[in-house]
Amino acid sequence: MDYQMAVSFLLLVFSLLLSLQLQATAEDVFVGVNIGTDLSVMPHPTQVVALLKAQQIRHVRLYDADGGMLMALANTGIQVMVTVPNEQLLGIGQSNSTAANWVNHNVIAHYPATNITSISVGSEVLTTLPNAAKILVNALKYIHSALVASNLDHQIKVSTPLSSSIILDSFPPSQAFFNASLDSVIVPLLGFLQSTNSFLMLNVYPYYDYMQSDGFILLDYALLKPLPSNKEAVDSNTLLRYTNVFDAMVDAAYFAMASLNFTNIPIIVSETGWPSKGGSNEPDATLENANTYNSNLIRHVLNKTGTPKHPGIAVSTYIYELYNEDLKPGPISEKNWGLFDANGKPIYILHLTGSGLVLANDTANPTYCAAKEGADPKMLQAALDWACGPGRVDCSALLQGQPCYEPDNVMAHATYAFNTYYHQMGKASGSCDFNGVAAVTTTNPSHGSCSFSESVGRNGTMANITAPSMNSTNADSSATAFGYNILSCAVMMVGALLWSSIWL
Numbered sequence: 435m436d437y438q439m440a441v442s443f444l445l446l447v448f449s450l451l452l453s454l455q456l457q458a459t460a461e462d463v464f465v466g467v468n469i470g471t472d473l474s475v476m477p478h479p480t481q482v483v484a485l486l487k488a489q490q491i492r493h494v495r496l497y498d499a500d501g502g503m504l505m506a507l508a509n510t511g512i513q514v515m516v517t518v519p520n521e522q523l524l525g526i527g528q529s530n531s532t533a534a535n536w537v538n539h540n541v542i543a544h545y546p547a548t549n550i551t552s553i554s555v556g557s558e559v560l561t562t563l564p565n566a567a568k569i570l571v572n573a574l575k576y577i578h579s580a581l582v583a584s585n586l587d588h589q590i591k592v593s594t595p596l597s598s599s600i601i602l603d604s605f606p607p608s609q610a611f612f613n614a615s616l617d618s619v620i621v622p623l624l625g626f627l628q629s630t631n632s633f634l635m636l637n638v639y640p641y642y643d644y645m646q647s648d649g650f651i652l653l654d655y656a657l658l659k660p661l662p663s664n665k666e667a668v669d670s671n672t673l674l675r676y677t678n679v680f681d682a683m684v685d686a687a688y689f690a691m692a693s694l695n696f697t698n699i700p701i702i703v704s705e706t707g708w709p710s711k712g713g714s715n716e717p718d719a720t721l722e723n724a725n726t727y728n729s730n731l732i733r734h735v736l737n738k739t740g741t742p743k744h745p746g747i748a749v750s751t752y753i754y755e756l757y758n759e760d761l762k763p764g765p766i767s768e769k770n771w772g773l774f775d776a777n778g779k780p781i782y783i784l785h786l787t788g789s790g791l792v793l794a795n796d797t798a799n800p801t802y803c804a805a806k807e808g809a810d811p812k813m814l815q816a817a818l819d820w821a822c823g824p825g826r827v828d829c830s831a832l833l834q835g836q837p838c839y840e841p842d843n844v845m846a847h848a849t850y851a852f853n854t855y856y857h858q859m860g861k862a863s864g865s866c867d868f869n870g871v872a873a874v875t876t877t878n879p880s881h882g883s884c885s886f887s888e889s890v891g892r893n894g895t896m897a898n899i900t901a902p903s904m905n906s907t908n909a910d911s912s913a914t915a916f917g918y919n920i921l922s923c924a925v926m927m928v929g930a931l932l933w934s935s936i937w938l
């Protein structure tokens with residue numbers, strides 16, 4: 435049982451490994467996640483952080499400044515956005531010393547061990563807490579002043595997430611403007627963001643735009659699916675062509691700011707996502723749509739495509755959200771925005787493999803995984819046993835009478851198993867090592883009727899790998915034998931085992 439959990443945990447690692455590779459290639463743009471905590475069994479901060487590390491998630495937003503989470507996030511390299519909860523906003527917006535106390539207690543006390551890089555002051559305040567609107571900008575200013583006093587204002591940015599619903603007439607984007615009755619707040623807010631080199635935080639929910647559009651918005655357009663060019667939405671003023679709601683909303687925000695003469699404030703999308711499950715009146719809240727939206731979004735953002743108005747200007751984005759929040763009130767979809775359940779099991783495996791981004795060069799240059807010449811046969815045998823057991827490689831082709839039985843030696847059999855494993859793992863870095871007895875090669879090891887598939891597991895089929903039914907004795911020995919040479923896996927393995935033992 436321990437072991438099953440550990441293995442499924444590792445599978446998560448591999449499954450999202452690609453996003454790590456994507457991130458590594460795009461330096462100043464990121465995809466982070468929001469961490470809501472409305473769960474009946476909220477994982478312990480150390481478990482949350484173990485999941486983040488395993489998934490190589492390097493940017494998170496908290497909806498508060500929970501001390502336990504901030505401590506668990508210390509020395510992880512993860513960049514953290516903390517939030518002033520709406521309940522605390524009135525106090526902070528009315529008293530600079532309350533603001534200074536908040537910053538001392540929730541930011542300075544944890545920095546720099548915990549890399550807090552931004553503070554969101556409230557959450558959709560203008561739409562959910564209208565009576566706080568008049569003190570919102572003061573709250574931002576007071577928080578900022580406290581950072582200035584500690585000389586941290588360059589490292590830590592202050593902003594406030596806005597609901598995109600305050601942007602009216604958002605299509606065509608060039609005609610968008612902020613709800614004018616909020617201008618008395620928006621104008622000083624933008625002035626503040628500009629003068630402090632901060633960014634506009636925008637919550638973008640194409641799911642709701644789609645749901646509320648009565649069929650006007652096509653599902654594919656909301657899901658960032660490729661559209662035939664005659665379905666693209668053309669802004670008749672600018673002739674800019676829109677292929678998805680996300681870009682159109684971000685551009686609407688740029689245009690709305692420009693209509694108030696603010697043209698140099700960058701945008702960060704503080705929330706976006708798609709629910710994976712809904713009630714009978716929410717037919718488009720499905721696993722497939724959630725997967726499609728988030729997968730396409732991640733690729734789109736990390737590709738630094740920018741938007742039609744500002745091509746190449748990256749729009750870093752926080753996905754809503756890490757966990758399904760079962761205690762959220764409202765429709766069923768409200769509880770189902772998460773990428774993971776409370777046990778850290780993925781709700782779906784993002785379709786990131788074969789995205790044509792990182793793997794584009796794999797397609798041009800197929801690679802294989804083979805046993806190294808001269809490797810110790812005992813180590814090869816152990817690795818072969820591991821691959822065909824815990825590694826979940828289907829080794830039936832190696833049985834007598836099957837296509838890959840000949841030549842019947844450990845080198846050839848191990849190569850078959852290693853290569854299959856490597857492809858199952860989406861060619862994740864480290865998945866062709868096996869304690870040093872395997873290496874990536876461009877030579878296709880196929881021979882006779884034994885053909886080495888190049889494409890297995892490259893397009894999200896990892897979702898199909900289930901945890902092996904091994905017991906913990908075996909788990910320990912194989913873990914020791916191979917150390918799961920994937921990423922810096924020691925940490926993860928510990929995390930995985932810790933995780934599984936906690937959840938037994």
Ligand SMILES: *[C@@H]1O[C@H](CO)[C@@H](O)[C@H](O)[C@H]1NC(C)=O
Nearest residue numbers: 529530531532534579580583
């Ligand atoms: C708060 O504001 C008052 C008056 O503007 C000022 O004298 C005081 O120094 C401020 N305190 C802090 C902690 O910024």
Ligand SMILES: *[C@@H]1O[C@H](CO)[C@@H](O)[C@H](O)[C@H]1NC(C)=O
Nearest residue numbers: 511513546547548549550551
């Ligand atoms: C926090 O992260 C930023 C961005 O990677 C980095 O430049 C900075 O040095 C980090 N700060 C600390 C205290 O680790």
Ligand SMILES: *[C@@H]1O[C@H](CO)[C@@H](O)[C@H](O)[C@H]1NC(C)=O
Nearest residue numbers: 560564599602613614615616
């Ligand atoms: C504009 O904002 C005001 C005040 O929050 C609100 O009452 C009104 O409904 C909004 N208008 C639109 C069209 O959303």
Ligand SMILES: *[C@@H]1O[C@H](CO)[C@@H](O)[C@H](O)[C@H]1NC(C)=O
Nearest residue numbers: 617621691692693694695696
């Ligand atoms: C923006 O700038 C233009 C030109 O300087 C000016 O005419 C216009 O009134 C300004 N608009 C606002 C909302 O300040």
Ligand SMILES: *[C@@H]1O[C@H](CO)[C@@H](O)[C@H](O)[C@H]1NC(C)=O
Nearest residue numbers: 730733734735737738739791
């Ligand atoms: C990535 O960017 C390139 C050019 O910048 C563009 O042609 C391509 O369509 C983009 N891919 C995605 C998935 O956005």
Ligand SMILES: *[C@@H]1O[C@H](CO)[C@@H](O)[C@H](O)[C@H]1NC(C)=O
Nearest residue numbers: 455459792794795796798799
């Ligand atoms: C393929 O990708 C790897 C890692 O992203 C890179 O190091 C390598 O140079 C690429 N190869 C080609 C032929 O582009």
Ligand SMILES: *[C@@H]1O[C@H](CO)[C@@H](O)[C@H](O)[C@H]1NC(C)=O
Nearest residue numbers: 788889890891892893894895
């Ligand atoms: C992708 O997966 C589907 C179903 O799992 C499979 O039929 C298809 O051949 C796969 N495509 C590639 C390129 O691997």
Ligand SMILES: *[C@@H]1O[C@H](CO)[C@@H](O)[C@H](O)[C@H]1NC(C)=O
Nearest residue numbers: 894895896897898899900901
């Ligand atoms: C695994 O994939 C096969 C073929 O794509 C499919 O028939 C089977 O139902 C999948 N199993 C699971 C558990 O998803």
Ligand SMILES: *[C@@H]1O[C@H](CO)[C@@H](O)[C@H](O)[C@H]1NC(C)=O
Nearest residue numbers: 435903904905906907908909
């Ligand atoms: C656990 O592993 C031991 C040693 O390999 C084996 O004897 C035992 O039958 C296994 N138990 C289960 C439940 O698989």
